[in-house]
Amino acid sequence: MARATRSDNWGFPRWGGYGSSREATKVRLCDRHGCSEKGDCPAPKSPNSPERWYFCQEHAAEYNRGWNYFEGLTAEEAAEREAAETRTANGYAQSKHNAWAGPGDGSRSRDEMRALELFDLDPDCSFDDVRSAWRKMAKENHPDLRPGDAEAAKKFQAIQAAYDVLRVAEEERTWKPAG
Secondary structure: OOOOOOOOOOOOHHHOOOOOOOOOOOOOEOOOOOOOOEOOEEEEOOOOOOOEEEEOHHHHHHHHHOOOOOOOOOHHHHHHHHHHHHHOOHHHHHHHHHOOOOOOOOOOOHHHHHHHHHOOOOOOOOHHHHHHHHHHHHHHHOOOOOOOOHHHHHHHHHHHHHHHHHHHHHHHHHOOOOO
């Protein structure tokens, strides 16, 4: 008398795979019309709504490109919410000194990106490019060369502040502990 199915259990529960069964797994398909990929990336149907779309990774990226997190908020409310959320993200900066990522791949801070924008440089530029752009702009707007020009003095201060931000970031990136 042979049994129709064979058991994998053998009497010891730890031998069986957790959650393993011989039934087919139900897979949710992407909610994008015509897509037959696995839809495992939830996305809200509207702001503050519990209802979700379920997209594949490609269509989730397409959906998120147009998503405005601060939609419907005033500039003050958006700045307040951003400050509250970045205040709690300090734990992610703990490994910054390990320099796991290089420039141009999201490792630059918002202040560094603003400074690079002021110098009209790409995010993945070298520090030598930053230094040459800083020298050129500082010579053009130096108060000794343009005395009495308040606009040039203000621009010179902005250039100096931007260079200091980038210099400190570069020092942190290239600093190696002794030992």
